[in-house]
Amino acid sequence: AQSVTQLGSHVSVSEGALVLLRCNYSSSVPPYLFWYVQYPNQGLQLLLKYTTGATLVKGINGFEAEFKKSETSFHLTKPSAHMSDAAEYFCAVSEWTGTASKLTFGTGTRLQVTL
């Protein structure tokens, strides 16, 4: 069964500093990997996804993530944090079972950005 582990339920960075949110997964087949962002009282917005091909994936709002198969990781980074990045971030893995594909989410990391 697939699973996702997000290290650090809360991460605090200064505005302009590097953002690094960690995600490790387990999957029995080559995974499809996703990062979603959730602002208060809103649904989930797709930041970026890895399916096949290039392992460095660029997403919206300056975020990017690198798929490292040997480390079973898909960490999310942004070179310079902005106040508007404060939100909850979820890593997720998807597998196609032949009849359905289910997203399995991590427990989330709350990003705080301080002045």
Place this chain on the structure above:
Amino acid sequence: GAGVSQSPRYKVAKRGQDVALRCDPISGHVSLFWYQQALGQGPEFLTYFQNEAQLDKSGLPSDRFFAERPEGSVSTLKIQRTQQEDSAVYLCASNPLREYYGYTFGSGTRLTVV
């Protein structure tokens, strides 16, 4: 529509009351998913539809939970005899079929059982 629409946005139910939550997916999206997100947790899978067929309901927590999508578009998640532990945000998502397209989520329905 342009996005996934869910209604109501907020629902307060007395314990024991039945509730119905609606999801209107993106037009043409074959796949529809329901997720439950408890406070401080990641979303957890409830059920999956491909068109009108419910192909996976393994995540429904009890037989009080029932979902349908009779015409392959709008879906309704019904919870009978609500309990306090049902309090959560219920998220609906849709995609064209395969996961590599990504999943588009609605804003969710926050259910509070009192």
